[in-house]
Amino acid sequence: MSFEKALITGGNGNLGQLVATRLESQGVKVISFDLPGTENAETDARHAVVLGDMRDHDLLRQVFGEHEPQAIFHLASMLSGSSEADPLAAWDVNASASIALMRLALEYQCGPFFFASTLATYGPDLPSPLPEEAEQWPQNIYGVTKVAVERMGLYLKKKQNLDFRCLRFPFVLSPYAPSAALTAFASNAFKAAAKGEQFTFPVAPHTAMSTLFLDDVTRSIVEIAQADAKRLTRPAYNLHGYTVQTSDIVEKLRLRYQTFDCTYEPKEELIDLIGRWPSAMVSESAANDWDWSVKFDFDKTAEAMFALFETS
C-alpha cells in the first residue's frame, strides 16, 4: 500500500461513500470532504469529516495542514444536470476548485491524485467503439469542465510531477444514482420497477449506452490509485463495461417484474447528448497497464440491482 491516509472530496456522494468503505477495509484512514447537509451518520462515525465547499480554498488548505493526506480521491463535482442549469457555478466548482486542489496536492507533496472524469468529455458522432486516442470536444458544460481538469492534470504531471490519475467513466448503473445526473434514468428504472411504479424513459428504446456497474467503478478507482506508477502509460483511461440498450433494460425488468409498465418520451437534450455518444469504448490500456478487468456484465449488474432494491 503506497498511502495510509486519503482525502476523499465528495466523500458523502454515491461513489465517495463506497470508495471510503473500500479504502477503510484495507486499513486506510479516510478524511471525507463534502457540502454541509450531506452528512451520513453511518459513514461519518468511521472517518474524519470536514463539511465545506470546494470553492473555500482556505478551508481546504486547513484540511491538508491538519490531516496530512497522502492520497487524494477527487470526486466532488456538480453533475451534468446541475452543471447545465448553472454553467458559471459548474466552472467554479468543477474546474477552478479542482485545479486549486491539484495545486494544494503539489504544495503538500501528496499523490496519487485521482480524478473522476467521464464519457461526456467526448463530443457527438464519434466512432463506436471509441478509440482511446479520440479527440475530446464536449458539447455540455459538465464535459467542458472535466476536460479542463484533465488537461491541467496532464500539464502538472509533466511539469511538476503531480501523480495525476484519471478514469473516464461511462453510464454507471447504481442503486444510489444521484438525481442531478442526466444519466440516472437507467438506474431509476430499476428502482421504479422494484416498487411496482410506472416509468417514463427520456430516451428511445434503441438508445445504446456504454455502461459499468457501481461495484466495478469503485473498485477501479481504488485499483488505479494503488497501481504501480511505472506501469501507467497514460494520465487518463477510458473504462467500458458492456453496451446496453434501453430496450434491453425493459426486457430484463419485465422478466423480473411481469407487470412493469413503461413509456418512452425522448427529451431533446438527451437525444442530443446520449443518443450521439459512442455506445462502446476501447479500454485496452487499462487492462495492459494496471490489470483492469470488468467483473459485472449486464446480467450480473441486474441481479445485484434487484437484490439491493428488493432488500432496501
Ligand SMILES: NC(=O)c1ccc[n+]([C@@H]2O[C@H](COP(=O)([O-])OP(=O)(O)OC[C@H]3O[C@@H](n4cnc5c(N)ncnc54)[C@H](O)[C@@H]3O)[C@@H](O)[C@H]2O)c1
Ligand atoms: N456516477 C456516474 O454516473 C459518474 C459517471 C462519470 C463520472 N462521475 C464522476 O464521479 C464523481 C462522483 O460522482 P457521484 O456519482 O458519486 O456523484 P454524487 O453527486 O453522488 O457525488 C458528488 C459529491 O460532490 C459533492 N459536491 C458537489 N458540489 C460540491 C462543492 N461545491 N463542494 C463540496 N462538495 C461538493 C456533492 O455534495 C456530492 O456528495 C463526480 O466527479 C462525477 O462527475 C460519475
